[in-house]
Amino acid sequence: MAREYDVIIVGAGMVGALTAVLTAQKGLTVALIDKHSGRYALSTPPAYDARVSAISKLSQQSLEEAGAWQRIAQGRLAPYHKMAVWDGLGDGYVDFDGNYQQAGDLGQLVENAVLCDALMKSVHDTRGIDLYFDDSVAAQRHTDVGVEIDLASDRQLQGAVLIAADGANSQLRQQNGFDTVEWDYGHHAIVTTVEIDQAHENTAWQAFGEEGILAFLPLPSVEGKHYVSIVWSVAPTDAEQLVALDDAAFCKRLTYAINRRFTALSVTVPRMAIPLRQRHAKQYVQEGLVLIGDAAHTIHPLAGQGANLGFADVSALVPILIKAHQRGEALGSLKILRRYQRARMLDNIAMSASMEAFKRMFTTQQPVVVQLRNMGMKLCQSSPMIKRQLVAHAAGVR
Numbered sequence: 215m216a217r218e219y220d221v222i223i224v225g226a227g228m229v230g231a232l233t234a235v236l237t238a239q240k241g242l243t244v245a246l247i248d249k250h251s252g253r254y255a256l257s258t259p260p261a262y263d264a265r266v267s268a269i270s271k272l273s274q275q276s277l278e279e280a281g282a283w284q285r286i287a288q289g290r291l292a293p294y295h296k297m298a299v300w301d302g303l304g305d306g307y308v309d310f311d312g313n314y315q316q317a318g319d320l321g322q323l324v325e326n327a328v329l330c331d332a333l334m335k336s337v338h339d340t341r342g343i344d345l346y347f348d349d350s351v352a353a354q355r356h357t358d359v360g361v362e363i364d365l366a367s368d369r370q371l372q373g374a375v376l377i378a379a380d381g382a383n384s385q386l387r388q389q390n391g392f393d394t395v396e397w398d399y400g401h402h403a404i405v406t407t408v409e410i411d412q413a414h415e416n417t418a419w420q421a422f423g424e425e426g427i428l429a430f431l432p433l434p435s436v437e438g439k440h441y442v443s444i445v446w447s448v449a450p451t452d453a454e455q456l457v458a459l460d461d462a463a464f465c466k467r468l469t470y471a472i473n474r475r476f477t478a479l480s481v482t483v484p485r486m487a488i489p490l491r492q493r494h495a496k497q498y499v500q501e502g503l504v505l506i507g508d509a510a511h512t513i514h515p516l517a518g519q520g521a522n523l524g525f526a527d528v529s530a531l532v533p534i535l536i537k538a539h540q541r542g543e544a545l546g547s548l549k550i551l552r553r554y555q556r557a558r559m560l561d562n563i564a565m566s567a568s569m570e571a572f573k574r575m576f577t578t579q580q581p582v583v584v585q586l587r588n589m590g591m592k593l594c595q596s597s598p599m600i601k602r603q604l605v606a607h608a609a610g611v612r
Contacts, residue, residue, distance in 0.1 A: 215370070216362055219245045219344070220545060221535065222373035224351055224386055226252055228267075228326070229507035229524040230379030231333035235280040236532045238342035242539055245371050246337065247346040254331040259289065260436045261482050263325040264405040266443040267521040268294070268418070268431065270321045276525050277329075281339070285332040286324060292432045293319035296417040300473070309417075320418075323431050323443065346371075351386070360546045361502040375535065375546035376503045382493065384509035390500060396493035399514055401426075402453035404446040406485040407433065408468065411477040413440050425471035426452065441482065444468065445515055453487040490514055494566050498555045502546035506531060511562045523562060530557040 221237050223230045226248035234246045257263050269277070277283040296311040297320065311320070337343055346365060353364040360374040378386035387394070410430075419430040419442075426448035433441040446468070448456065456464060464485070465478035472478075493512045498505045507524035531554045538550045 216372040217245075217344075217370070219243045219371060219373040220539060221245070221375055221377060222361065222363065222371055223247065223377045223379055225379035225381060225384075225507075225509070226250070226334070226337070226345075226347070227379065227381065227507075228330055228333060228521060229528060230377070231330070231337050232276060232280055232282070232525065233377060233379060233506065233528050233532060234343050235282070235333070235336045235340050236276070236528065237535060238340045239280075240532075240536045240539075242342065242535065244343045245346060245373065246343055247349055247351065247365070249350045250347065252334050252337075252345065252347045254327045254334065256327055256331060257325070257483070259434065260407070260409065260439065260441050262407045262433050262441060262443065263327045264407060264443070264483050264486055265326040266323050266431060266433070267326055267329065268321045268323055268519075269329075270522045272529070273522045273525040274322065276529055277333075280333065280336050282329070282332040282336045285335050286328060289434055290324060290328045292323040292416070292434050294321060294323060294416050294418045294432050295319050296415065297420070298417055299420045299422075301422050319416075323418075323433060354386075354389075356502055360544070373546075374502075374544065375551070377531075378503065378505045378509045379507050380509055382491070382508040382512045384505065386503065387495060387505055387509050390503060392500075392505065393496045394493050395496065396491060399447075399490040399492060400449060401447040401490045401514070402450050402487045403490055403515055404448065404453055404456055404485055404487050405444065407441055407443055407482045408465070409479045409482060410440050410442055411479055414442055414476075419472065419475065421472055423471070423473075425467070428468075428471050430472060430476065442476075446471070447490065447515070450489070457485050457487050492566060494563065498559060499548065499551035501548050504531065504551050504554060510558075511566060513566050519565060523565060526561070527554075527558055530554055 220242040222245045223234050224247045226246050230246065234244045238244045274283055296309060298309040350366045351363050352366045354376065355362050357372065360372065361376040362370065362372045364370055378384050380386055414430065414432040416432050418432065421428045426446060429445040431443040433443055435441065456467065459467065461481045464481060468478040491512060492514065495505055495510050498510050506527040510527065511523065513520060534550060534553050535545055538545050543550055
């Protein structure tokens with residue numbers, strides 16, 4: 215006999231775990247399924263993990279509500295108060311800080327593994343969540359009251375609604391025939407952690423130029439030494455060459471790419487090159503099934519908004535499900551789930567489109583485009599009003 219739940223979530227990463235906690239806190243019963251164990255081996259600073267996320271204030275509020283943010287040690291958080299962006303092919307430059315909106319910091323940098331570990335601790339401490347780890351969905355079918363699934367472990371679960379939080383290569387999205395609009399960005403993102411020669415000033419530094427798109431993201435200093443997480447988006451052939459370099463040669467190229475504003479001293483963790491692909495589902499919902507996070511949309515990492523978009527999905531979906539539950543409505547009905555789709559799709563499409571336009575504008579070396587973008591950056595630098603809007607957007611306080 216199938217075990218019954220209000221909500222079944224597939225995927226226990228950041229987005230899935232947050233959804234599980236926030237729904238269970240309001241009295242809904244939750245099954246959380248993941249093919250992994252749910253255990254995270256954390257690195258020891260300064261060997262910070264290569265994958266980090268920039269968490270906005272709005273996302274931080276949701277994580278605090280789930281009791282996860284408070285579990286993160288201060289030594290694993292790096293607030294960034296400023297952003298500095300420049301064009302390596304011209305003299306365009308923009309910098310702004312949280313003071314434009316009295317926001318204080320613009321956000322916090324945290325390693326993905328640290329954030330997932332904190333969320334998993336909240337999952338374990340929240341009543342109403344049953345865990346099905348080291349397991350996966352073998353089959354699913356619709357019923358009169360929702361969705362029934364068979365797990366690879368031969369267990370059966372029944373839920374009013376099935377939430378796909380199973381990532382960019384979502385099996386549930388593919389198996390249920392969701393159409394997507396997608397294309398390769400023609401970039402691979404090289405990610406790693408680097409020691410630099412001077413303080414990063416709690417600033418997120420970003421350069422656009424012939425060496426690609428390069429972000430230096432601040433990490434906590436250790437014993438007077440300074441570290442950044444880098445995200446370096448380059449063509450696939452360039453990525454292959456950069457990953458193949460020895461550490462000293464890589465640091466030399468990195469120092470050149472950041473216009474020698476810093477000297478890269480050493481690489482503290484192995485480099486990874488991640489293919490980048492834009493993907494957006496044409497619909498987020500079907501009867502009994504909803505896509506959230508990367509299962510619904512992925513964007514270029516140049517603005518660091520991927521995690522925040524996923525958390526915004528959670529903030530939209532959870533109140534809709536809770537309200538429907540309180541009213542005795544069917545959680546998996548299209549009428550209910552389309553409320554979430556209406557709340558999130560336009561914002562996600564707008565972010566995807568803006569990232570695509572931004573990427574195209576800053577990766578071309580055509581002289582006319584280079585001149586125009588430098589003019590635009592100078593205009594932004596001289597306009598307090600534009601800066602306030604950018605700060606509000608970056609900090610998530612708009």
